Amino acid sequence: MTHFGSLRMEKVSRSFGRFRALRELDLEIEGGEFIALLGPSGCGKSTALNCLAGLLPLTGGAITVDGERIDNVPPERRGFGMVFQNYALFPHLSVHDNVAFGLKMARVPKAERNLRVAQALALVHLAEHARKRPGQLSGGQQQRVAIARAVVLEPRLVLMDEPLSNLDAALRLEMRTEIRRLHQRLGLTTVYVTHDQEEALSLADRLVVLRDGTTQQIGTPEEVYGSPANRYVAGFMGYRNMLDVTVTTGAGAGGDGGRTRVDLADGRLAGTRRDGAPDAGDAVAAVRPEDLDVAAAAGAADSGTDGLDFAVPATVEVVEYHGRELAVQGRLSDGQRVHFRTRTRLAPDDAVELTAPPERVLVFPREEAGAPDPPPRRPAAGETPDPKASEAVAP
Amino acid sequence: MSADAREGRPALRHRLAERGVDRTTMLVLPGVAFLLVLFCYPFVYGLQLSFQPAEGGGPFANYRTFFEDPYLRETIWLTLRLAVPAALINCLAAVPVAFRTRGVFRGRRLVMTLLVMPITLGTVLTAQGLLGYLGANGWFNKILTGIGIIDQPLGLVHNYWGVLASLVISGFPFSYLLTLSYLTGIDPSLERAAATLGASRRQRFRHVLLPLLAPGLAITFCLSFVLAFAVFPSAQLVGDPRGSTHVISIEAYEAAFQQFDYPMGSAIAMIMAAVMLVVVALVLTWRSLLYRGATGGKG
Numbered sequence: 109m110t111h112f113g114s115l116r117m118e119k120v121s122r123s124f125g126r127f128r129a130l131r132e133l134d135l136e137i138e139g140g141e142f143i144a145l146l147g148p149s150g151c152g153k154s155t156a157l158n159c160l161a162g163l164l165p166l167t168g169g170a171i172t173v174d175g176e177r178i179d180n181v182p183p184e185r186r187g188f189g190m191v192f193q194n195y196a197l198f199p200h201l202s203v204h205d206n207v208a209f210g211l212k213m214a215r216v217p218k219a220e221r222n223l224r225v226a227q228a229l230a231l232v233h234l235a236e237h238a239r240k241r242p243g244q245l246s247g248g249q250q251q252r253v254a255i256a257r258a259v260v261l262e263p264r265l266v267l268m269d270e271p272l273s274n275l276d277a278a279l280r281l282e283m284r285t286e287i288r289r290l291h292q293r294l295g296l297t298t299v300y301v302t303h304d305q306e307e308a309l310s311l312a313d314r315l316v317v318l319r320d321g322t323t324q325q326i327g328t329p330e331e332v333y334g335s336p337a338n339r340y341v342a343g344f345m346g347y348r349n350m351l352d353v354t355v356t357t358g359a360g361a362g363g364d365g366g367r368t369r370v371d372l373a374d375g376r377l378a379g380t381r382r383d384g385a386p387d388a389g390d391a392v393a394a395v396r397p398e399d400l401d402v403a404a405a406a407g408a409a410d411s412g413t414d415g416l417d418f419a420v421p422a423t424v425e426v427v428e429y430h431g432r433e434l435a436v437q438g439r440l441s442d443g444q445r446v447h448f449r450t451r452t453r454l455a456p457d458d459a460v461e462l463t464a465p466p467e468r469v470l471v472f473p474r475e476e477a478g479a480p481d482p483p484p485r486r487p488a489a490g491e492t493p494d495p496k497a498s499e500a501v502a503p
Numbered sequence: 504m505s506a507d508a509r510e511g512r513p514a515l516r517h518r519l520a521e522r523g524v525d526r527t528t529m530l531v532l533p534g535v536a537f538l539l540v541l542f543c544y545p546f547v548y549g550l551q552l553s554f555q556p557a558e559g560g561g562p563f564a565n566y567r568t569f570f571e572d573p574y575l576r577e578t579i580w581l582t583l584r585l586a587v588p589a590a591l592i593n594c595l596a597a598v599p600v601a602f603r604t605r606g607v608f609r610g611r612r613l614v615m616t617l618l619v620m621p622i623t624l625g626t627v628l629t630a631q632g633l634l635g636y637l638g639a640n641g642w643f644n645k646i647l648t649g650i651g652i653i654d655q656p657l658g659l660v661h662n663y664w665g666v667l668a669s670l671v672i673s674g675f676p677f678s679y680l681l682t683l684s685y686l687t688g689i690d691p692s693l694e695r696a697a698a699t700l701g702a703s704r705r706q707r708f709r710h711v712l713l714p715l716l717a718p719g720l721a722i723t724f725c726l727s728f729v730l731a732f733a734v735f736p737s738a739q740l741v742g743d744p745r746g747s748t749h750v751i752s753i754e755a756y757e758a759a760f761q762q763f764d765y766p767m768g769s770a771i772a773m774i775m776a777a778v779m780l781v782v783v784a785l786v787l788t789w790r791s792l793l794y795r796g797a798t799g800g801k802g
Contacts, residue, residue, distance in 0.1 A: 163695050183698040196696035200714045200794035209710070210700035243796055261700065 111139035111297065112173045112264050120179075121168035122155050129155040131321045132169065137265075137299065142291050144312035145301045148344075152321035153301045157267050160299060162186050173264070184213075189258030189296075191268040195250045197242035203229070203253050204238040210261045228260035231290065248279045255287070259296060268300045272307065284310060305345050309333060317341050338383045339472035342394040348470075349400070349446050351393045353377070355386055355471065367466055373442030375420035375461075379469035390474040397435070399468040400448035403461040419461040422446055424454050438462075546776075553770035565770035575771075578751040579778055585663070585738075585750065586731035587782075589670035593678035593727045594720055596671075601683040622676045629672050630740035634660055637668070665741035666748045670731045678727050685719030686712075714794060721790035725783045732779050751775050 119132040130152040137143055145153040158164040160171065162183035171179040178186055189210075197206050207228050211221045229235045232252035242250055251271055258266055271287070272280045288311055291298055302308050308315050309329040317324040317332060317340075325337035336342035343350060353370035366381045370393050377393060385391050403419050422438035436454055438446045448462060519525065554562035569575045604614055621629065637643050637659040644656035659665060689712060697707045735752040742748030751771060759768025 161695075161699055163698070183695070184701045184703055186699075187701075188699060190696065190699040192692050192696055194690070194692060196690065196692040198693060198697075198711060199796050209697070209702075213697075213701040213703075213706055213710075241796070257696075257700065267699075 111295075114138050114174065115265065115297075116172045117156075117160070117169065118172070119169035120156065120159055120166055120171060122152075122159055122164060123167045129321050130159065133316075133318075133323055135316060135323075135326065137297060139264075139297055140295050142298045142300065142311060142313045143316060144308035144314070145299065145316045145318060146303070146305060146308040147318035147324075148303055150320075151318040153303075153316075153318050154269055155321075156318070157269050157299060157301045160265070161188055161190050161267050187261075187263055188265045188267055189261055189263035191251075191254045191258050191266070191271045193270045193273060195242070195254040195274075197250055197253055197257070199242055201241075202238065203234060203240050203242065203245070206242065206253055207257045207260050209257065214261070224260055228256040231259070231293075232256045232286070247275050248283060251275065251283060252286070255290065259290065259294060262294075262296075264297065266296045266298045268298065270301055270303070272302075273304075280307075287311060309345075317344065319344075336382070336394075336470065339392060339394065342382075342470055342472065346396065347447070348394040348396050349448075351395065351440075351444055351446065352474070353379075353391050353393045353471070355388050355391045368471055369418075370469070370471055372420050372440060372444075374440070376418055377420060377464060377469050378418045378466035379471040380467050381471050383472055385471040385473050392472045392474050394470045394472060395464050395468060397447040398449045399464050400446070400462045401464065402448070402450045402452045402454070403463045418466075419463045420446075422460050422462055424456055424458040424460060427454055427456060549769040549772055552766050553773050554766075556766050556770075557764050565767050566774070568767070569770060569774060574749075575754060578749055578754045579774070581748065582732055582734070582750040582752075582775075583778070583782075585666055585670060585734060585748065586728055589667055589674060589731040590678075590724050590728035592667075592671050593674045593731075594682070594724050596675060597678040597682040597723065598716070598720070600679055601686050605683060605686050618679055619676045621672050624673070626669065626673055626736040627740065629669055630737055633665055633669055633672075633741050637665065660741045662743050663747045666734065666738050669737035669741050670734060673737075674727050674730055677730065678723050681723045681726065682716075682719065685716055685723070688719075689715050718790050718793050718795045721786050721793075725786050728782060728786075729779055732775070732782075751778075 115137040117133055117135045117137075119134060120130065121128065121132055122130040133152075133156055135143070145156055147153050155164065159166055159179075162178075162181060166179050169179075170177055198209065201209065204225055207225045208221055211224060216224070225238075226235065229238055232255055234249060234252055234256065237245060237249065242253060245253065251274075254271070268287075272283050275283060284307060287300075290296070291311075300308070300311060309332075312329060314326065314328055315332045316326050319340055325332055325341045327335075327337075332341060333345050336345055339350075342348050351372065353372055356369050356371050356376075368379055368381050368385070370377050370379050370391060377395075379393050420440060422440050424436055424438050426437040428435040430449075433449045433451050434454060436448050436450060438448065438460065440446055446462070454460065513521075516526075553565055556562075556564040556568075558564070560567075600618065604611060604618070624632075635641055639656040639658070643659070644653075647653045648656060659668070693711055693715075694707050697711045702710060733752055734750055735756065738744055738748040738750045738753055742750075744750075744753050752775065755768050755771035755775065758764050758771055
């Protein structure tokens with residue numbers, strides 16, 4: 109297996125006319141790493157991948173492999189394998205010849221070529237389909253041929269452009285495991301482009317979150333999921349409630365990561381400041397539904413908010429039964445919607461007190477410079493697997 | 504139909520639909536009528552006419568005359584000698600030009616308009632242009648003699664070359680447009696995939712684009728050939744209709760409208776059709792050996 113020590117992208121930029129698709133991406137990839145480029149469509153992730161592959165010339169910056177500049181090297185001489193979103197299999201060639209294509213171009217002797225093709229096809233469980241044309245295969249099989257075609261050359265870097273987006277949900281899960289297995293077995297350095305945060309979290313060693321061509325955060329799945337660098341990443345990586353709050357006690361809390369107290373119309377929460385949250389004034393508190401706990405259910409409302417130091421009163425509006433727990437949509441006294449999960453039995457119009465661990469309440473500045481909010485969405489069932497939810501809701 | 508339905512029989516529409524005939528299929532009817540009136544009838548009429556020679560001698564007398572007379576027989580060869588190279592040149596020239604113009608670039612419209620323009624000229628105007636430009640006193644020869652490259656004007660019109668030039672000028676836009684549409688039907692990610700697999704520009708063309716384009720090129724060649732084989736006006740105007748460009752359509756014209764021997768004219772027309780069919784059948788047989796499926800990325 110050919111490995112490089114590291115690949116560096118320095119201030120890599122690409123513009124199309126006036127439109128800046130990718131702005132100054134800095135990334136260092138270690139040999140053997142699995143990197144995911146993550147973001148919504150139009151964020152520049154595919155542009156970054158095509159720049160890496162050599163299919164798009166850069167308009168700024170440099171790409172080096174072990175100190176050697178490669179951004180002017182044509183794609184056919186970079187030695188990077190690529191898996192395309194639409195598979196891009198050669199329709200006139202058999203599965204065997206598709207996989208053998210790169211070896212043929214590299215003038216590998218026929219005996220060795222056939223052996224390596226057979227191995228690659230066995231690796232993706234397609235040995236018996238070698239003589240078929242791509243058109244005779246299912247989508248998942250075609251994708252596996254595309255992967256075999258890219259890895260048979262043992263490239264120093266494999267680029268994958270949303271390889272699973274054309275597959276149905278069940279196949280997508282299966283192929284995800286397959287890709288992870290191949291990566292573990294072959295140790296191929298991989299850059300994987302996706303808009304699906306779940307895919308990125310489950311596959312990658314490190315994630316690059318992009319938006320509008322700018323890098324938002326680079327980190328391990330734990331870092332990006334648990335400690336988002338800014339409000340955008342917080343909203344993009346799994347569902348979070350974005351509550352408008354007022355920071356009241358910033359004193360002594362210091363900068364990033366400091367504890368602070370945030371007030372809502374009724375009640376208050378203890379939170380953690382992120383990304384230059386203000387010492388006082390308007391801010392946004394991001395809390396995952398599963399991090400909100402119901403402290404006091406109906407009946408305890410008599411004691412009022414004053415009974416708890418850090419709690420927010422809410423009225424239950426919609427309750428969905430999700431097996432192990434209930435997904436609840438509630439409303440705060442000032443009208444803000446809040447989603448939370450609980451194993452306490454609740455009914456619409458119940459009054460509850462919500463609390464959350466301070467380290468899970470992330471406080472971000474209210475206004476983000478020139479950035480639109482990510483599209484609002486509801487948390488999908490099972491989108492954020494909750495380790496606490498191990499038992500069914502008590503009847 | 505409603506009466507049928509009341510009696511419990513399915514409506515005509517439903518009975519037809521059961522056999523895969525719906526109202527959309529009816530749209531072929533005008534086309535079929537056209538074909539019957541403008542192709543089938545004249546063809547059958549001409550065919551039977553060709554077996555009734557004006558001067559007797561049995562039904563095959565016209566065909567025997569044609570193949571026994573070397574002057575007449577020769578016309579097949581003279582026409583093929585023009586039509587095959589013209590069709591080949593048109594196809595081969597269309598590939599690189601279509602290649603360069605398939606992408607999006609500034610001025611693409613202008614370039615395409617210029618390329619397709621000769622269609623609008625018509626053969627007569629083209630012939631006039633060729634006579635004026637390539638003739639013994641045309642600019643081309645004047646410039647060459649003026650610079651001193653040649654002493655005598657080149658004979659470029661009133662011979663084989665003049666007709667070939669005319670056929671290329673009028674046939675190229677068709678081949679170009681056809682080739683371009685075949686080429687743009689090939690998924691561009693196939694070429695990019697080939698590049699990431701280490702194929703150079705030449706290898707990408709040879710191993711990916713050409714195999715996918717070849718069936719289209721075969722069709723382009725056939726159409727181009729059929730157009731060129733029926734060459735008539737340019738063979739008269741810029742050719743040598745008594746000699747090297749005495750093509751088969753001229754012979755048919757002369758038989759029918761100068762000697763008023765319609766049966767002989769019909770026989771020649773039938774021979775013409777047969778020769779075209781043979782060439783087209785050969786090309787299509789070759790094509791049937793090629794891959795002809797989808798040219799998109801996903802099969």
